[in-house]
Amino acid sequence: MSKLTISQLSKTYPNGVKALDNINLEIDNGMFGLLGPNGAGKSSLMRTLATLQEADTGSAQLDGIDILNQPDELRKVLGYLPQEFGVYPRITAEQLLDHMAILKGISKKSERKEMVKYLLDKVNLYDKRSKAIKGFSGGMKQRVGIAQALIGDPKLIIVDEPTAGLDPSERNRFYNLLADVGEKVVVILSTHIVDDVRELCTNMAIMNLGEIVFKGAPQAAIEDLSGKVYQKIVQREELDNYAKEYSIISNKMVGGKPLIHIFSDSNPGDGFEQVQPNLEDVFFSKINTSNILV
Missing domain, CATH: 3.40.50.300 (P-loop containing nucleotide triphosphate hydrolases)
Incomplete structure (x- = not known):
């Protein structure tokens, strides 16, 4: 070996x-x-x-x-x-x-x-x-x-x-x-x-x-984010405001509007829904935010 x-x-x-x-x-x-x-x-x-x-x-x-x-x-x-x-x-x-x-x-x-x-x-x-x-x-x-x-x-x-x-x-x-x-x-x-x-x-x-x-291990990294990833579709002109208020992991366009994933230890409310994290969330959490410790 x-x-x-x-x-x-x-x-x-x-x-x-x-x-x-x-x-x-x-x-x-x-x-x-x-x-x-x-x-x-x-x-x-x-x-x-x-x-x-x-x-x-x-x-x-x-x-x-x-x-x-x-x-x-x-x-x-x-x-x-x-x-x-x-x-x-x-x-x-x-x-x-x-x-x-x-x-x-x-x-x-x-x-x-x-x-x-x-x-x-x-x-x-x-x-x-x-x-x-x-x-x-x-x-x-x-x-x-x-x-x-x-x-x-x-x-x-x-x-x-x-x-x-x-x-x-x-x-x-x-x-x-x-x-x-x-x-x-x-x-x-x-x-x-x-x-x-x-x-x-x-x-x-x-x-x-x-x-x-x-x-x-990829799966261990995903499990470490479990319960801490939330998503919401927002207006493009609102992105800067959300970026100031939340730790945005990633955003991608869905139907012409940004779908943002954020990291949060607790439910942020404000229309966000909790989602099961995936390896893409792990990747972007490590690349795009400096305050997330997984």
Whole structure:
């Protein structure tokens, strides 16, 4: 059973932006969700763990491998699907995976051939193995991406914003594939899409402005908000007044009017109704309000 331990990891870019601010996490086998808005520092953390950039301070260990000081050792057991998975558009899926297997150090042709067939079967693309990737849909390209991330029997798999741009059926297919993969290795799913984490992950962390603002089980976080979330449809011109009076977690348009969710220890009256919280409420409570302690 693999374990990833991240201790006091920090990174400040030359322009002064503090992308990582004293990150501490322990991640076991299975699907781990890293949730946060764009610009929260998720990609900086993923790139650091994937040995694509260095941290200023701190450490990261995977089963005895010092990730920051032994990048070559980590790369041998790493599967990585970046947010922008660049491919050679004119080559086939079979050719791409064969090429990636060579780069992973699998020199025996027969071994590569067997592995490529297995991976294409696993991502349900074997019948498309001889087609150029440039003709693939977004979901098919993502499946090729996860196939290349599985080359070499990795212990750590990092997927960065994997479902952005996918239609609902492609997203469901991808969920099933990731859930299958995540049974035996550490899989970190970095995303700003709450549904990704709700569907897949038993443990999670929420990042904002380079910091971890929550870590734990999604269901436990939801239960901690139970009885404290209220909603009401208001007029748009009233939003500022409500924001001054209540701790607004989120607002979204319903029938052309804002539906606001607020945090309150007791019934606020004023036409609000109590609702069962969900992971979206947890997410926005951590990102949008500083006075909510869950």
